[in-house]
Amino acid sequence: MQFLKEKLNMGVGLAMIILIIPGLFAFPGKSEAKPAHRVLAKEEEKASSHQQAYKDIPTRPLSLKELTAYKDADLKEKAGTISKMTQLNIRKLTKGAFELSDGRYIRAVKEDLASDVLISKENIDQTVYTSAQTKVYYNPYTSFDKEVYSQLPKGQSYSADKLAKTLWGSYYEISFDGGQTGWVSADDLSLKNPKMLALQDLLNKKYNSSDYSIYVKELDSKxxxxxxxxxxxxSASLSKLPILYWTQKRINDGQANLSDQLYYSSVINGFPGSFEPAGTGVLSEIPDEKNYSLLEVINVTAKDSDNVGSNLLAYYETKQFSQEYQDAITKLAGRPWNPSKREASAEMVGRVLEGLYNEGGAGFNSLFNTAFDNIKIKAGVPSNIKVAHKIGAADSYNHDAAIVFAEHPYILVVESSSASDQEIADISKDVYGALE
Known part of the structure; x- marks a missing residue:
């Protein structure tokens, strides 16, 4: 009997626990009517709204959109509208509203109005082109600074050294007419040379073929x-350009000297990536066990496209196309330029040629007065125009890469799988005519 009583008590207790447990789990659910994150969001919204309210009168205030005006500071009785981008004459701030000089009121919030002042200004180095007849202002344009003191014709290039921003847009400070400076709207300018745009149309019409890879860039523009x-x-002998670039960089960095002696031994023509010595050039195809100055080797490599000269530079200066060299050329060219396969695009060649131009020195100067100045790109421009270039040819491939020092110097690279020297000269003539 005692045993049955104990069993009954245990059953009652277990039943009570079962009834209580759901209540324990359900109770927290009733408190989810206002989750903490929602309350926080509303508080942040209020704080954000509060941050947008003005605490004082802005300098040279201007409406950013059409505003509703009111007769009272409580902003209850409407009194017309104020147009977007209108100068505002504010008398005082009261009750979260601005009282205007005409007795009306507007909301004192930053989404409605702002200070019509210079927002930012930075130094730049940019060539710009007028795309329309262009007004020149004394200062970056605002509703308070809008005096015009000159106008510029359409289709002209100018040097800009500052870029400013106001509520009205972006403005460039340019130099014109022998030293005058002024500010012009970005809306009236283009960063793209209209002559280059016309040249692109010409190239599309005459040379749009997979046989060509053509690259044109003005030196002072991107x-x-x-x-x-x-x-x-x-790329054939165009692949000597990165070798010349690296050699000149080593000279500029103090790691090499033009008087250095390069010894021509049997190893020079036998490492991976070396040219066949039987190609173009003036140095002996057979190792002559002689020393040649670095200056002499640079000159025969560029001016005569000498294969042995290129091998001497590659062996001693690039350290047989070291990883350091290849990484640097990849960064400069924008893509890997394998020294053995020698495949490259016109843009890769142009970027390396520009890098060599920036290094300057004997490496770049060696591209003038070459043995090939009567053909290809040089043949397509007037004889009085200086041209620094490097040719390349192998089987049906025929190339030339040049910087043409016209009034506005430009880079022209023509790679072709079938073109003749005359056809490259014709492309050069067309490019020169379009840009000059």
């Missing part, structure tokens, strides 16, 4: 045009 600029093909 804008480029071309045909299949990123199409790679066997």
């Amino acid at each position: 804008f480029t045009v071309g045909i299949n600029q990123n199409q790679t093909m066997y």
